[in-house]
Amino acid sequence: MPIVGVEEKRKQQLIDAALASIAELGLQKTTIISISQRAGMSSGIISHYFGGKQGLVEAALRHLLDKLGRSFLEKIQQTDGSAKARILCIIEANFTEFQRSELAARTWLSFWARSMHEPGLKRLQQINNSRLCSNLRYAYAQSMSREEAQDAARQTAAMIDGFWLRSALSIDPDENFAAGETLCKAFALSLLPH
Template sequence: MPKVGMPDIRKPQLVQATMAVIERVGLHAASIALISREAGVSTGIINHYFGGKHGLLEETMRAILRQHSITVTQALAKLPKNDHQARINAIVNANFLGFQAESQVVKTWLAFWTYSMHDEQLHRLQRVNEKRLLSHLKIELNSLLPRHRANQVAHGIAALIDGIWLRGALNPAGINAEQARLLINDYLDIQLAQHAPMTN
């Protein structure tokens, strides 16, 4: 976490520089020297406020997660509370469109996923993000399915989001948001049909 007193204007500048350097050379080669040069600041500023590369990466991921949360919240606020499938689609879209689909963000996410497997603090951030996604999904699914099934389907949708996102991130053509939406809605329709009331 950045230390108190760091000018707010510096934080987005350094976060953007971190993502730009990761996109260009990868996480392991993204040195403090390269990032500071990209941001137009001294290496001492990064070391002072973030304690080095690890702290800066953590702040970069926090910034991405904050933006993702804002995107989801704003999208849901525009939709009727009883249109649960549209709200699920909004949650899905937030993972495949806009900021989250930008090349710099995608490559930073990939680096973060890899790094978080071996770092307790970054792993905790990943878990927070996962729990937030599942919570959003379960809120909507609880109105459509029995609670135990809603939990299972939420995990299924989350797995599809992660899998489709990862395949798209590794594809030179990028992430296909429309295909992701179709696949996830197909899965959801099947789950909902299994629990639809029987009619004569």
């Protein structure tokens, strides 16, 4: 009889190994072998669980997206749920310690670069973009017109992505991530009616 939870544990180990390999080698140089060696498993198990490297890479990106979503939910549950709180939680979720980590930063950068060329990754990136804008639009719409909320959401999403990207590529990422988060919050709050 199979041991309950072993399959999920192995899948997570492979996802973690894929993230580590992508962070170290980049998406192009990451192979089934580099992933399986990091996970301490046979390369055939990747095909068994994910159908191949591409399936595992997409699962790893979904893992990052899920982690981002869970972070937002954890933060929003500790607030009054107001528009201001929602916006601040969205920004904070994008700048958590994990999202700032070298592993996450390098992996996100690799995914973004490859998403222009791989339909599966492009679809996941579009989902991420839509989710960010939708969550921001919902929060802004509590205190402004639909059109104003749409514009505010696009501007704030661009600020979040822009500051995150600039920070990830900077000489001193930690300092830049902290400054970027602060500037995004100040900008977002300036758009809300006083």
